[in-house]
Amino acid sequence: MCLGIPGRIVRIDDVDRKLATVDVAGVKRQINIACIVNEAHPVEHCVGAWVLVHVGFAMARIDEREAALTLQILQELGEAQAELEAIASSPGSSP
Amino acid sequence: MCLGIPGRIVRIDDVDRKLATVDVAGVKRQINIACIVNEAHPVEHCVGAWVLVHVGFAMARIDEREAALTLQILQELGEAQAELEAIASSPGSSP
Amino acid sequence: MKDLIDDVFVAAFDNSDLAPMEDQARLDLGMLAAAGDRLAFTTDAVVVDPLFFPGGDIGKLAVCGTINDLAVGGAIPLYLSCAAIIEEGTSVELLRKVAQSMAHSAQLAGVRIVTGDTKVVPRGACDKLFITASGLGVIPKGVQLNAHAARPGDVVLVNGLLGEHGAAILAARGEMALDCTIESDCAPLHELVAALLARAPGVRCLRDATRGGIATVLNEIAQASHVGIEIDEAQCPMREQVRGFCEILGLDPLYLANEGKLVAIVAPEDADAALTALQAHPLGAEARIVGRVTELEPGRVVMRTLLGGHRIVDMLVGEQLPRIC
Amino acid sequence: MKDLIDDVFVAAFDNSDLAPMEDQARLDLGMLAAAGDRLAFTTDAVVVDPLFFPGGDIGKLAVCGTINDLAVGGAIPLYLSCAAIIEEGTSVELLRKVAQSMAHSAQLAGVRIVTGDTKVVPRGACDKLFITASGLGVIPKGVQLNAHAARPGDVVLVNGLLGEHGAAILAARGEMALDCTIESDCAPLHELVAALLARAPGVRCLRDATRGGIATVLNEIAQASHVGIEIDEAQCPMREQVRGFCEILGLDPLYLANEGKLVAIVAPEDADAALTALQAHPLGAEARIVGRVTELEPGRVVMRTLLGGHRIVDMLVGEQLPRIC
Amino acid sequence: MKYVDEFRDRDKAAALATEIEKLACSIEGGSTPIHIMEVCGGHTHSIFRYGVEELLPARIELIHGPGCPVCVLPMGRVDDCVAIAEQPNVIFTTFGDAMRVPGSRKSLMQARAEGADVRMVYSPMDALALARAHPDREVVFFGLGFETTMPATALTILQADREAIDNFTVFCNHITIIPTIKAILDSPDVRIDAFLGPGHVSMVIGSAPYDFIARHYRRPLVIAGFEPLDVLQSIWMVLKQIKEGRCEIENQYARVAAAGGNVAALQAIARVYELRPFFEWRGLGSIDHSGVRLRPEYARFDAERRYAIPNARIADPKACQCGEVLKGVLKPWQCKVFGTSCTPQTPAGALMVSSEGACAAYYQYSSAKQRTGARG
Amino acid sequence: MKYVDEFRDRDKAAALATEIEKLACSIEGGSTPIHIMEVCGGHTHSIFRYGVEELLPARIELIHGPGCPVCVLPMGRVDDCVAIAEQPNVIFTTFGDAMRVPGSRKSLMQARAEGADVRMVYSPMDALALARAHPDREVVFFGLGFETTMPATALTILQADREAIDNFTVFCNHITIIPTIKAILDSPDVRIDAFLGPGHVSMVIGSAPYDFIARHYRRPLVIAGFEPLDVLQSIWMVLKQIKEGRCEIENQYARVAAAGGNVAALQAIARVYELRPFFEWRGLGSIDHSGVRLRPEYARFDAERRYAIPNARIADPKACQCGEVLKGVLKPWQCKVFGTSCTPQTPAGALMVSSEGACAAYYQYSSAKQRTGARG
């Protein structure tokens, strides 16, 4: 449930009503950003932010560092395997 | 103005509301006959009557005798002319 | 829904040339070229309301109308296409009835429905069902029928009683609450045309007198041929109920649509042969010579009235409306 | 009104084969038979909403769609009919634009609109304008393209980026308030097809991937040929915006309509030639081999997913709806 | 069709034509034209539909009078109809005749094309039936016509009253012909020697209301039926009066129009309507006491009171000469714009709209010879 | 697409699959299946769309949970939607997902085909915009979804309140997943070893609400993202917990779902909704405190109060075994009517309606092999 798609805020449309335009792969749509603004993150400073969009609302900011961490784990898994495979298939290894 | 067409009443549909069905060359339609009924001509006795229909109302009974008189005049005119022509074109007449 | 609807039509039309798996029918050109030297191609969008009416339905109308547009060019009608635009929510039962009527009409007429399309549009985006039929036929070598071929002295024939389709449709709509037994004359005329052409080579031009009635067709011919046409009101065959219907609503029956009537312009020497040929066919039993082509007032149709006077029978401006004055 | 509208179309289509005075076009059969041995005949009802959209309009769509249904049979498209159903009150200016677009598209494609019909229906009885176009073409001798001709081992090609028409139309309707620059791919494919057939005689089957997208077309071929088809998600060419559009609305781009894309099933030995031929044409620059025909699960289309797993690509049930879960 | 076909007979017409020819020759004054006005559009229609004029001697000139309620409808009234029809919840019902009459911005036909719910009915009863069938909608009936049609509208209102139907109103534009005939006879340029009287009006009002025409204005009048033989016979009767120096009200249409009219119909008229102080006629201007409206007792059925209508007086187009044609001063084809900027497709004046309008009739039914004005 | 494409990578998937395979082999119990329930329909969709199961060892069996708000919508609620949509002046707005869900008589799609004004929207804000644009109509929004969607509806109601829009109401069918997970864990025939937690619900509510699953029910749970690598990685994390004997709430989806959830969203939820005493779930029956309704302060935006709705409890079809499938007791293809009387064209149960429904997903995306039940 709850189709969500990452998008980047490219314009603030209405500061009072907390409306902004988000860009998803070049497709734009006006969304409500009330859930991702607060005193630390005022509406005006949202341009450029990556958010998770659900039914026309930004429901979360996407944490770039966390995303990178997740990918890094996957990367390392892959590399570890590649090494193992390389060893397994190297001429000198036992069958 | 005032397209009127002769038709014959073939059925009484509603005595109270004075509605009847009229037949015009086999085409039937419900009409209002309030204007052609009175104590002398109650609704119930209208079947068979020829009436002049205008916008869904019977606006007059058609007087068969008067119609015949009119046609008779035309008929006589025609016959009188035919006689004259016959005389004019008869071999013995002057050219 | 969509698949179901496709099935309804495909199932009804089932024949060897209908290839529902392909995007196009493929017809043997050698066979066609053997039958004649020209291919006739026509299309008609049918939007009749109501869909079912005395004497026919939208399906029969689409098939017959397209056959007739081929036939009046002298073509032997062979193949039809059928494109249906359907309002969401229209019952499959209704569609099945229409599809079967099309299939039946086509079969009776010896033509095949070989390709088609169906589109369902949202509720309110169309009025239940529209059908567009296109038709292919072959014109035998030597047959030359042209709207511009009428010559002064030619006679004008019709193959039967006029105005029945138009009156039947108006009556079936029920808006004027008129009750009658008028039926649409909807019929395929290609066999009648074949019989006519076989016996009367002097046929110059044929035209089915659909929307706008014979008045419109005669005007089109008069203009295309730069001739005058004079018809005689007393010779225009009409059912008594159609006359009554028109008198009540103030309509002119010459402008009422026909769907099984044609106008034939025939060289004078073949007039009798043409009349005989028409009358010998069931769809021409009431055929009549209704007028002749003249040199007077080229482009204009004149009618000798019942009274013996004359009036112009002009092109219809807009559609005829019922009137009370 | 009616006459005015007839004039709009007749004036726009003006060409020597269009005989507005006759009920049918008459086409030389000798010339047709010289070009091939089969006549291709097809029809499409076009009901697109909105009438004008990025990359095209209903008129261009009608012309291209009908040309494409001829082209994928291997036919050289030659003649079109045009039947327009028009809502009372639709502006003549709009109709003129559509008619001119049809005429322009036909001219560019080298086909002629030779017969037509227009019907005006009361306000509310249709949604502005529907166009049904039928088409005639000639299939050259020896060309044999059939939906049932796919064989295991054949390759599956498409001529370019998928899903653009469907996405452009959905976006143009504005209901989902998505703003993008996706344009319909609406284009006539007959020249591309001619180029393909000239270089790759091993083409077994072509199909334009319109309503229902390539998913539907592949299923039709798999069923008609009793073969399995496996495509590779990673090879399906798609514009980034189309992918984004689909992600936002939860749509599957494989089911989005195309109006300038075809699926080609080609014998393995001609796969490279086919790809080269397609890529050499402007409408095939993004052509790609997207899959192959298999012996497994006849009648079924399977996709190797981006992840390396597989899923079935079934026939679409009803139309795709935007979703949030 | 009984009472119809007998009156369309070609042979009888020929005989009548011969008699008329003879009579016309025998009337003193040599070749001076004899001008006969058929007041009623129904006669105009019949004359053109059957080519009656062709059977008449050159000396007889028919003048096509103002007796078509559609033709004399001023543009402002059409605008009012459109304004009512465009109210959100209204079903506007009308006879087909009024659909194409141009208003200053659009006709009812155009309003319908733009989305207004305008429906054609055959009878005011059908409009009332629509009101019964759609209690959530407001049904307005466009009451149009002379005395012939007035009773139908009146009886429909009385029926609505009996059934207490509250979503039915009438936009009353009924008019009466008598003051208009008087106005024409009073105009200085009038050229009318005799009248054919409107048979269906007389069917309702009888013949007495025309007495002043014979008595004060010394013009013969024959109440005429609508079949072509009726018209020919009435012309013949008129000529006999002229020949014999009589000025009387005679009745050719006695089979339908009784001398006393129709009592029930007159009662319904009296009960429902009252005279307006004046009413605007297209081409003729304002004429006193020439229209009726609903009495206050039936105010709740009065669309004029229920809807805010513009009620603007729109001047006839400058080039339009309908007034002169209606008075018999000009023949239709003598109008500056006849056949050029005024055609049935693009009517400038009302006489080009209805098939009863003299200009439309000439345009549609007359030969090119007549159109160019070269008439025998 | 950033944050999307990286998580659909074929090579990384292969590497993960190998690790999962190794882990699964190394977990004690030999070939006993390891049952992992993905609670959320979004995961189910992703699993089928990308063929994730094919990459998993035979020992791992995924159980597709009740986390699709469309699938668990009872028939009676669809009937209520239809009843509201068929009110004369209503524009009924809904996410496309709900259009085809069968009610006892018809779906919203069928109601629309029969003339009801039903419109699909992408956002509740769009429904509110419709209300602004059509002040003469009544716009009803069908509020559907778990905690992820609740804030959007709540914020829209708050906006309507600020603007004093009086033709906008919400038919609130929002539900909450926690009591339902608990109900499933309490059922005697449950066979679930671990959970993938719904990442987008956690984006709103954080991770704390799941603590009881680890603490009381001793099942590991990994909050998972929705891209296929997210799902695979979460399965790998779950297996690691099992292998290591841990029962924890872990978060694979930290890039989106913060531990504390979204404060603003939770505030909006708290302000607008209150828990219902119970709510009916299709296939699962009534579950206490599993749904929310509008607080009395927002009663004027509550469609349940504005419209007379049937509110009938319609029993699931007898043959329907959605409940068993939802609990993981049956695989979809083991249902008596799967693929015969229950297909996506003619869904008997809700799991066949939405593409997130486990049965529809099996029907559409799985190979014939799986359908016949002969699964490895």
Ligand code: SF4
């Ligand atoms: S031609 Fe037109 S403007 Fe002139 S009198 Fe006739 S209707 Fe009036």
Ligand code: SF4
């Ligand atoms: S097959 Fe149908 S009835 Fe059976 S569990 Fe699935 S959705 Fe429910």
Ligand SMILES: [Mg+2]
């Ligand atoms: Mg045609």
Ligand SMILES: [Mg+2]
């Ligand atoms: Mg035709």
Ligand SMILES: [Mg+2]
């Ligand atoms: Mg024709």
Ligand SMILES: [Mg+2]
């Ligand atoms: Mg098609």
Ligand SMILES: [Mg+2]
């Ligand atoms: Mg409809």
Ligand SMILES: [Mg+2]
């Ligand atoms: Mg086609």
Ligand SMILES: [Mg+2]
């Ligand atoms: Mg097509």
Ligand SMILES: [Mg+2]
């Ligand atoms: Mg195609």
Ligand SMILES: [Mg+2]
């Ligand atoms: Mg036509």
Ligand SMILES: [Mg+2]
């Ligand atoms: Mg519309």
